Amino acid sequence: MKFFSDPVLEAMATRRSVSKVGPETPSDAEIAELLAAVTPVADHKALRPWRLILLRGDDRARLGAALDAAAGTEREPGELNPKPFRAELLIAVVASPKPHPKVPEWEQHATAAGAAHLLELALWQTGWGVMWRSGLLANAPEVRAVHGLAESEHLMGWLYVGSIDESFRARMRESNRPALDPQQFLGRMPR
Known part of the structure; x- marks a missing residue:
């Protein structure tokens, strides 16, 4: 499926969330290299109001325990919450707003979301599958604590x-999924 001759626009148009990813992951060094494509995100006053936390190995078990504590879930001894184990690498996206008289907090959250999406695109373009997951417990006290979040984050x-x-790549190549009609997203100011 080819939409654009420009590789950046093509990556944007063909990006898909991959709900089931395999065990191979980019290294920390590869992620740091990809951040060069992320740091130019639209950022009023260049506040850099975001940060990332890489979770691998036992960090995922700690996250699972925090999610269980937040939900009031009790498991059998040795049983782990399976959700954080759906991937070998989780990257926590943290909005970290900075006080500024001209940049409201909501705008800084938008910048953090923009950085996360650019990272998704960069990962996709370099061959990795990504699924952005959240949930009602993402900012529960137990989950915040295990990530070491500040009060303002x-x-x-x-x-x-x-x-x-x-096989997923092959299905994507063969897909006839049409692009969304852009007209539904365009409008004019009322008169």
């Missing part, structure tokens, strides 16, 4: 990152 969810199964 907001956890916007996690990017679940991993390899893409070849």
Whole structure:
């Protein structure tokens, strides 16, 4: 499926959320390299009101325990919350607003979301599958504490990152899924 001759526009048009990712993941160094494509995100007054937390290995078990504590879920000894184990790498996206008289907090949250989406695109373009997940418990006290969030910060969810199964890639190549009609998103100011 080819929409555009420009590779950036093509990556944007063909990006898909991958709900089931494989076990291979980019290294921390690869993610740091991809951040060069993320840091130019639209950012009024260049406040950089976001940060990322990489969760691998036992960090996922700690997140699962925090989610269970927040939900009041009790498990059998040795049983783990399976949700954080749907990927080997989770990237927590944190909105970290800075006080500024000309940049409201909501705008800084939008910048953090923009940075996360640019990272999704960068990961997608380099061959990784990504699913942005959140949930009602993302900012529960137990979950905030395990991420070490400051009072002013907001956890916007996690990017679940991993390899893409070849059969999924083949289905995407063969897909006839039409692009959304852009006209539904365009309008004019009322007179």
